[in-house]
Amino acid sequence: MVFARNVEGQTLTFGVSGKLIMNALVMYDHQTQSLWSQFLAESVDGELEGTPLEFIPALHTNWGTWSSLYPNTEALNKGSSNSFDPYESYYIDNKTGVLGETNSDNRLPAKTIILGLRTSNLVRAYPLDLLKDKPVINDSANDIPTLVAFDSDSGAGVVFHREIEGKTLTFDLHRIEMESTPMVIDRETGTVWEMLTGRAVEGSLKGQKLEQLPTTLAFWFAWKDFYPNTEIYGE
Incomplete structure (x- = not known):
């Protein structure tokens, strides 16, 4: 998740509080010592309680895919690193966080990874297993x-507002020989778009860009604890 840290006219600096709400990170800001829920994207205690954070749409993917889309990216250098993932066994075991589940909902297995979309009046989950197909x-x-799009090679999922200049577009997967960047094509104009950026690269709408909507990649057990009224796509 990525948030803007300009809140009510001041730029906040965030840290990790060491607290959890339903297994999810709770942050604090250095300026007011208010506590902030990562999943709820708002302050839950302190001077700024009830204040929301502004979501910045982001893409959860691997470095190879990202750098091919944005070759001039600046990257944080944390020194030496290794490829070992200490959570590898956690992804497949039956444990559901530190505190266990709060809301019982067996519509999906607890460790199903979903792409979660939250708007002002709707919450929807797209299981990655469904998006692969x-x-x-x-x-x-x-x-x-x-438009909900998923690239199985990089594991990246993204949601766009599929309307340009007042016209709603309908998209299909578009495969181009020798092209590694996944593409989609709209039926209305035949314009070709980069799947993961929403940029039109060929056709009458070349240069246009779809608006990306904020999403969250999460385990089902974590998402449904915070959003128990979630709709699951396909149900």
Whole structure:
């Protein structure tokens, strides 16, 4: 998750509080000592309680995919690193966080990874297993026509508002020989778009860009604890 840290006219500096709410990170800000829920994206205690954080849409992917899309990216150098993932066994065992589950909901297995979408009046989950079989979905989040796209090679999922200049577009997967960047094509104009950036690269709408909507990649057990009224796509 990525948030803007300008809040009510001041720039906040965040740290890790060491606390958890339903297994999820609780941050604090140095300026007011308010506590902030990562999942709820708002302050839950202190001077700024109830104040929301602004989501900045981001892409959860691997470095190879990201650097091919944005070759001039500046990267944080943390020194030496290794490829070992200490949580590898956690992904497949039956443990659900430190505190266990709060909301019982067996519509999906607890460790199912979902792409979560939250708007002002709708919360929807897209299981990654479903997206692997159906990588392009023309959906609607209430009154917002959405494009849900998934690249199985990089494991990256993204949601866009699929409307340009007042026209709603309908998308299909578009494969180009020798092209490593995943593409989609709209039926209305035949314009080709980069799947993961929403940039039009060929056709009458070249140069246009779809608006990306904030999403969260999460385990089902964590997401449904915070959003028990979640709709699951396909149900």
